[in-house]
Amino acid sequence: MTTLTDPPKESFRLSMLIYDTRYRSMTIQIIALIGFLLLLGMLVTNTAQNLATLGKEPSFRFLGEPASYDINQRLLEYTSRDSHLRAALLGLLNTLVVAFLGCITATILGVIIGVLRLSSNWVVAKLTTIYVEIFRNVPVLLWIVFTMAIMIETMPAPRAFKGENPVATMALNDSVAVTNRGIYIPEPLFSRSLGDVHLLGQGSMRFDVSLDLIAIVLVLGLSLWGAAKIKLRADKIQEKTGERPRTWHTRLGLIVVPTAVLLVALGFHFGYPELKGFNFKGGTHLRNSLIALWLALSLYTAAFIAEIVRAGILAVSHGQTEAAAALGIRPGKIMSLVVLPQAMRVIIPPLISNWLNLTKNSSLAIAVGYMDITGTLMGITLNQTGRELETVLLTMLIYLSISLSISAVMNWYNKRVKLVER
Amino acid sequence: MKNTVILGALTIAGLSAGAAAAGTLDDVKARGKLNCGVTTGLVGFAAPDANGEWKGFDVAVCRAVAAAVLGDGSAVEFVPTTGKTRFTALASGEIDVLARNTTWTFSRDVDLKFEFTGVNYYDGQGFMVPKELGVSSAKELDGATVCIQTGTTTELNLADFFRSNNISYEPVPIETNAEAQQQYLAGACDVYTTDASGLAATRATFESPADHVLLPEIISKEPLGPLVRHGDNEWGDVVRWTLNALITAEELGVTSANLAEMAGGTNNPEINRLLGTEGTLGEMLGLSADWGKNALSVGGNYGEVFADNIGEATPIGLARGLNAQWTEGGLLYSPPFR
Structure with missing residues (x-):
């Protein structure tokens, strides 16, 4: 008969925290954490104390006071009597606009250049290499200032459009004016407008959205959804019978007709820019600062994205291309149907970080006088109210939220396209 | 991640720690150099000339303060500031005095915790x-x-x-x-x-x-003048009375031409007090007795500084206008040296 005896029970001694490998790492981590918290606490109290000595206790009340300054590019209605908070909101929207435009343009350009860099055409490959190397190796601030300087110095001032024999004339049948203050393009107008809907109340955060826009987006969205359904049905029929019904005309009609009817019902027409007094009036004014910032950020980031795309394509085994070629698929189709979808898995994670970079680089906007969040909240508001700590913290928080949101969305997308491993 | 937080907090703490420093006069004397904030370049007021030497109306104020404190008008480190960076530079202690055509307003004086030491140019x-x-x-x-x-x-x-x-x-x-x-x-x-x-x-x-x-x-109304940090009154007094010395000297007719002669003693006691041959005004400020003479020896009195840098004989060609002495219909009016 065998007896099972319990292993001897070890009693816990304090020295085991250091000498026992089971506890040692935990002990060290706890000590490090306490030390870190102490240091942090000391810094915070020190800062608070010094600010109190200066008589500048942190307070966010300044956000409610009138901003008293004007902002040139306004996506929402704003006057100089509005609060600093609203000025910050307008700045934030301006940041988002340039970041959004920049990310799209940079991605499109980057993909094209990345693919072209792998071209077997020597000239094309070398030209794109030169592009990448030039843009990647010069600081983006210089590109921004340089683009702005080129716009200001080479394009005609509005007064050049004046007179009997003007030095400069409007382009595209007198509908677009390219000046050194920016580009004026026709704006969409509605003679039977539905008006605005007031979101978020009437306070500093008021956010008016045109009902016309909502209606158009809704109708267009429904049409696209319907068109997608038709295509799905056609796909099914093709899979079953091998014959694809002709659907392009119904799909096209479904997309175009409802929107067109809605536009006519709303009395859609264009408002053209016209030289009146000092400036062009009417039309949409794409300011030189927006264009310079947008272009420079896109061109700069596109160079990095091009390298990422090239790396992603090279990561797809050459056998894939050869196999696709053996099936008789044409080179263009091989790229878009076989190589790029697989390359996307490698491309997406570094692409996210480049989008984040572009968004953060947009804070260089003040170099060309673009009123983004750095220009309003951390620029003029900081300067007029003298609340450095509060405005800087607030601006950091805003950039953090923007970046984290972009990451969250892109990580979700990355999970979807990721190779499912078994 | 941890590192970033620590660095960020350190930066903030560093900024605020610098702001709390007091005793600017002792700091300047110990350093042997005055850190003076000026514009990034506005000809006539503050701009480097062809030899890289800072010249101008605001620069003259910096040099006069440096001469009064250190006895040497060239012991100045000029720190170019923009409209946006100037207040942070002053509040953080990067500069001792800001002479950058800055308008004296209520909120800058009271809320931003600065002290304007006078007006050296009445502008609009x-x-x-x-x-x-x-x-x-x-x-x-x-x-x-x-x-x-x-x-x-x-x-x-x-x-x-x-x-x-x-x-x-x-x-x-x-x-x-x-x-x-x-x-x-x-x-x-x-x-x-x-x-x-x-x-x-x-x-x-x-x-x-x-x-x-x-x-x-x-x-x-844009009354422009030099400013210092709030709460360091001794230093504020030095800058204020150096500016007043330039203005008073013009009123009393002390110029760079007759400075040496007048410093030997005159029968006007106010001139004697200004130039340090009578009374202990310099000692009261914590400076040497001849501080006023030193301040005036750099570019002369207010009128001379004005004429040399922005006056009608210069390309900038500004008339005295509001910036004439009160005896001539202007607004310049220095409290007496007594």
């Missing part, structure tokens, strides 16, 4: 336009594109002026005077607005100054 905001536009009044500027230096009082005056006159404009915010000049000359803005003295100084550097006019409207 004006407009400059190219002559070819044919504009004769600022009220005709409806719809114009206006270049402004961001972070200045001019930005707020401008918004108020156009709003109260019910006319529209397009502001173009710009960081420095040089950039504004470039945009204005290229026609990217119709109008450039800043203090009238700044406009005159900027226009003087143009290829053809006659093609540009200053509009008659002066839309604000």
Whole structure:
């Protein structure tokens, strides 16, 4: 008969925290954490104390006071009597606009250049290499200032459009004016407008959205959804019978007709820019600062994205291309149907970080006088109210939220396209 | 991640720790150099000349303070600041005094915790336009594109002026005077607005100054003067009375030409107190007895500094106007040296 005896029970001694490998790492981590918290606490109290000595206790009340300054590019209605908070909101929207435009343009350009860099055409490959190397190796601030300087110095001032024999004339049948203050393009107008809907109340955060826009987006969205359904049905029929019904005309009609009817019902027409007094009036004014910032950020980031795309394509085994070629698929189709979808898995994670970079680089906007969040909240508001700590913290928080949101969305997308491993 | 937090917190703590330092006078004496904040370049007020030496009306104030404290008008480290960075530079202790045509306003004095030590130039905001536009009044500027230096009082005056006159404009915010000049000359803005003295100084550097006019409207009061941190009264006194010494010297007729002679003693006791041959004014400030003489030995009295840098004989060509002595119908009025 065998007896099972319990292993001897070890009693816990304090020295085991250091000498026992089971506890040692935990002990060290706890000590490090306490030390870190102490240091942090000391810094915070020190800062608070010094600010109190200066008589500048942190307070966010300044956000409610009138901003008293004007902002040139306004996506929402704003006057100089509005609060600093609203000025910050307008700045934030301006940041988002340039970041959004920049990310799209940079991605499109980057993909094209990345693919072209792998071209077997020597000239094309070398030209794109030169592009990448030039843009990647010069600081983006210089590109921004340089683009702005080129716009200001080479394009005609509005007064050049004046007179009997003007030095400069409007382009595209007198509908677009390219000046050194920016580009004026026709704006969409509605003679039977539905008006605005007031979101978020009437306070500093008021956010008016045109009902016309909502209606158009809704109708267009429904049409696209319907068109997608038709295509799905056609796909099914093709899979079953091998014959694809002709659907392009119904799909096209479904997309175009409802929107067109809605536009006519709303009395859609264009408002053209016209030289009146000092400036062009009417039309949409794409300011030189927006264009310079947008272009420079896109061109700069596109160079990095091009390298990422090239790396992603090279990561797809050459056998894939050869196999696709053996099936008789044409080179263009091989790229878009076989190589790029697989390359996307490698491309997406570094692409996210480049989008984040572009968004953060947009804070260089003040170099060309673009009123983004750095220009309003951390620029003029900081300067007029003298609340450095509060405005800087607030601006950091805003950039953090923007970046984290972009990451969250892109990580979700990355999970979807990721190779499912078994 | 942890590192970033620590670094960030360190930066903030560092900034605020610097701001709390007191005893600027002792610091300057120990350092042997005065850190003076000036503009990034406005000819006549503060700009490096062809030899890289800072010259100008505001620079003269810095040099006079350095001479009063250290006995050497060249013991100055000039720190160029923009409209946006100047207050942070002063509050953080990077500079000891800010002499950068800065307007004395209530909120800067009270809320931003600075102390204005006097006014060295009475100014007002004006407009400059190219002559070819044919504009004769600022009220005709409806719809114009206006270049402004961001972070200045001019930005707020401008918004108020156009709003109260019910006319529209397009502001173009710009960081420095040089950039504004470039945009204005290229026609990217119709109008450039800043203090009238700044406009005159900027226009003087143009290829053809006659093609540009200053509009008659002066839309604000801009008393410009040197400022120091609030709460260091001894240092504030030094800067205030150095400026007053320059003004008083002009009133009493002490010039760089007769300075040496007068420092030997005169029968006007106020001159003697100013130049340190009588009384203990220097000691009271914590300076040497001949501090006033030193301050005046750099560029002469206020009138001489004005004439040399921005007066009518210079390309900038500003008349004394409000900046004449009170005895001549101006606003300059120094408290007595007694």
